[in-house]
Amino acid sequence: MNTYYKYVPNVFLAKCTEKHEKGEMIDVTTKYGKENESIVFNLIFEREGFYYYSIVRADGYNMQERAKAKAERYEEWASSAGKKSTEYFNKSNDAVKHIPFGQPILVGHHSEKRHRSDINKSWNAMGKSVELSDKAASHESKAEYWAKRANDINLSMPExxxxxxxxxxxxxxxxxxxxxxxxxxxxxxxxxxxxxxxxxxxxxxxxxxxxxxxxx
Structure with missing residues (x-):
């Protein structure tokens, strides 16, 4: 079985039990048991009966594609959190829309219990809206970071x-x-x-x- 071996930052070699030729297609297994079809480039070194080759994935997936995928995923999370934030904001307003602006709680009045309950609902919904808004901003920031990394070139790429x-x-x-x-x-x-x-x-x-x- 061929497995991954970290060589230098960003670069994983294929650790193989057999010799391979440049351009040959081999399967390389991750530590989680997933197999990635890969293209062999150069024999980097031999050690204790194993052969270590530079490889790229046959499906073209690399650090740039990984950055694009992460940017898209964070963008989706940001959009979802933003929508939920708006929903909670609207719930906060709806909870007290029947209460006149500036209307104080009438202590002892039959409306007191409902008035306090509606204010608490509005307050809790607004807190959730703010929390989700902050989460959306955080996801958006990470999406921007990974989008910028989508054009990075490092030693894991032949180019x-x-x-x-x-x-x-x-x-x-x-x-x-x-x-x-x-x-x-x-x-x-x-x-x-x-x-x-x-x-x-x-x-x-x-x-x-x-x-x-x-x-x-």
Whole structure:
């Protein structure tokens, strides 16, 4: 059975008991027992009789699709909570609509008990409306966050090679520009931080090629 193995952040390899060829279709089983049909890319390493391959799901599901799905799900929850909030708001108003505005509770009057009961119903309904409104706002905020993530590219995707190659080119050009005086240094650590960015981009680019590039 092939299972998932976390390699680096966002990247899971297929841990296999047998060797596979690039482009081969295999099933990879999650820890919950679900099988995902996947496409084999590169052999990353061997360890204790197991072969670890970079893979992508055959159905195209990736981090971007996951972000889109989460954004849609939070949007649906936000809409549902918003509708319920409005319903409770209307219930709050309906509970006291027969009471004249500013009408005090007539203590000892036959209407006192109903007056207090209706005010409590209105108050409770309004509290529920506010609670659901806050929940809708929270879901909407999360929906916006995941919608922005829907275009993210990371090392779990084959297109990360071009992405990190571009990041490396930009970081290198800026670092060289700081050294030559083309770009001003805003503080004493500007050059140090720029070099760190170059190193990080180089590391990600090399890893992307290892995961998804053509291995000779």
């Amino acid at each position: 990360s090679i071009e992405y990190y190659e571009h990041k490396l080119e930009v970081a290198t050009e800026y670092h060289q520009g700081l050294k030559s005086g083309k770009y001003p240094r805003s503080h004493s650590y500007t050059l140090t931080y720029a070099k760190k960015d170059v190193n990080e981009a180089q590391k990600n680019y090399d890893l992307a090629k290892k995961l998804w590039g053509d291995v000779e």
